[in-house]
Amino acid sequence: MSPQKKFSVRSMLGPFRRMSKKSLTYRLISRMAKSPVLSTISLAAILFFIYADSLMSNLSIHNANIKTGEIFPSTQTQTTPVVEGEGQAATSLNSLPVAAATTIQERKIEEETENEDPLIPPFKASVDERMEWFRRKLPELEILKSNELSERFHGRVLELFNNKCSAQFFMVWLSTAQSFGPREFLAVDSLFSTTPDGCLLILSSSMDSPKGYRILKPLIDRGFNVLAVTPDLPFLVKNTPAEPWLDDLKSGNMDPGSIPLFNHLSDLIRLAVLYKYGGVYLDTDFIFLKDLSGLRNAIGAQSINQQTKKWTRLNGAVMIFDIHHPVLVEFLREYATTFNGNRWGHNGPYLVSRVLERIRENPEYNITVFPPKAFYPVDWIKIAKLFKKPETEADSKWADDTLADISNDSYVVHLWNKRSRELKIEEGSVMARMIAEHCNICENIYDP
Structure with a gap:
């Protein structure tokens, strides 16, 4: 359509x-x-x-049943105790805080602090200045601690995944709910167009809120299994090689680096959640074209050597692994032992490339590396052309051929949001046609 x-x-x-x-x-x-x-x-x-x-x-945004949207009196809240540990009982969805009552003053504070991010270090600070800043900010960094809300994480995950999911999907969103825009919503929408019986967990404290619930409600109302949950980072890394790293970070004696800490924590959370539960991790800037649930223990190459046809760089924006897969242990160990907060990608795409380079000939790990066309069919340098409306007959032919190639050979398309976020999707473009064929709600297609 x-x-x-x-x-x-x-x-x-x-x-x-x-x-x-x-x-x-x-x-x-x-x-x-x-x-x-x-x-x-x-x-x-x-x-x-x-x-x-x-x-x-x-x-309409206060107390609501997350499944039915039924409004509850604003003075009532429901809580269900959760037993700690791997076997803890699932929490009732009615007790989730996504629809908790908020006072006018609390909402005002929430709006005023929406764009404040304690994870962004001072610009051009020295190592000593940055560490001093980090020690002052540590009490504010709720993401590093377990609290009353995050301790419900495991129970809420179990309840979501108990919905006869055909596949378990994960995304991580450590930015504000306000910045979860039309592009991110389209990614979630297109996921359910290819895998309507899948379950998507969004690990995010900002989206685990009345505002986040309103954003996801159109999908929830259509019966799709999507839930934003505040992550419990200490629980996720417990008994993994990354647990000592988190302890060192919380001690205030580690340089968090000049790159915003949420980038590094996102890299860690995606590895840890795959290790704990198994499934499919994806960034929030993808369009889904095919069902990924049939793939196992796979990762995608971003680039290959044209002569040897061997991969030269991998990317962790899509990772598909069984629970407790040994390569995830290697990823977490590499993260903890080689962490560098000053080099972009060092703890992310470069990390998975380093580890798989070491074990690429080891059959014990049994990993499939897909070629770039599978997950990254368009390079970030060329992504802008997919957003442009064809102006000539030659442009139209190129658009038709490109759309056919991607549709045949690709499971998903990475939009490289850092490069394309501000680009408008023009009517008749490859991107507009692709999205229109792989969405359920299809709102705000032409919004940036």
Whole structure:
């Protein structure tokens, strides 16, 4: 179905509602000028109208059943104790904090701090200055600790994956919920277009919130198994080679590096969650074209040597592994022993390349390395062309051929968001056509 044929009823009603409010207000004000009595009554009516509208908007995001959307009284909360450990009981979805009641003051604080990130170090700070800054920030870094919310992590994961999932998917989002935009939503949407019976866990404290719930609600309402959960990092690395590394970091005696810490923690979390549960990890800037659930113990090459056809660089943006796979232990050990917070990619794509280079001839690990076309069919340097509308007959032929090649040979397409985030998806482009064929809701296709 073409993107023109799919539209949001909500997007059509929004302008109408705004127009209706303005029209009503105008008529009331006009009458107020003619009658002092009507003026008083009308003013009260306007204030009530505005207050009631705001009240209903706020009510809709407070206490809700995550499955049905049923609104609960804002003064009630439900909690279910969780037994600690690998065998802990699953928590009821009704007790999850995604729809917890918030006061006006709490919401104001949440909005004011939405863009504050304690994981970003001072610009051009020396090592000593950076470590001093990090020690001051440590009490704020909830992600490094277990707390009342994160300790429910394991139980909530078990409940999600107990929904007869055809595959277990993971994404990590350590940025704000506000920055989880149309592109990220399209990635999640397209996942369920190829694997509607799959289960997606988004490890994110910001998305594990009323705001995050509102973002994911269109998919939840359609019955898809997607859940954002605050990760418990100490639990994830417990009894792995990365546990001592986390202890050292929390001691304040390790240089976190000049690169924002959330980049490094994202690299660690993806390895740890795959080790603990097994499944498919993906970054949030992919479009899904085929079902990945049939793949096992696989990773993709980003580049190959054209003469030897051997890979030259791997990328951990897609990783598919069985639970407790031995190569994941090697990844976690490499992370802990060679951590460098000052080199981009050192703890991510370069890490998986280093480890697999050492063990590439060892049959014990039994890993499949897919060629670039499988997960990275378009290089980041050339990705912008997929967003452009064909202007000539030659452009149209290129778009048709490119779309056919990608559709035949690729499981997913990496959008390289750092390169393409600000690009608009132009109508008729390869990207627009690809998304229109692999989405359920298909809203905001043309938004950046």
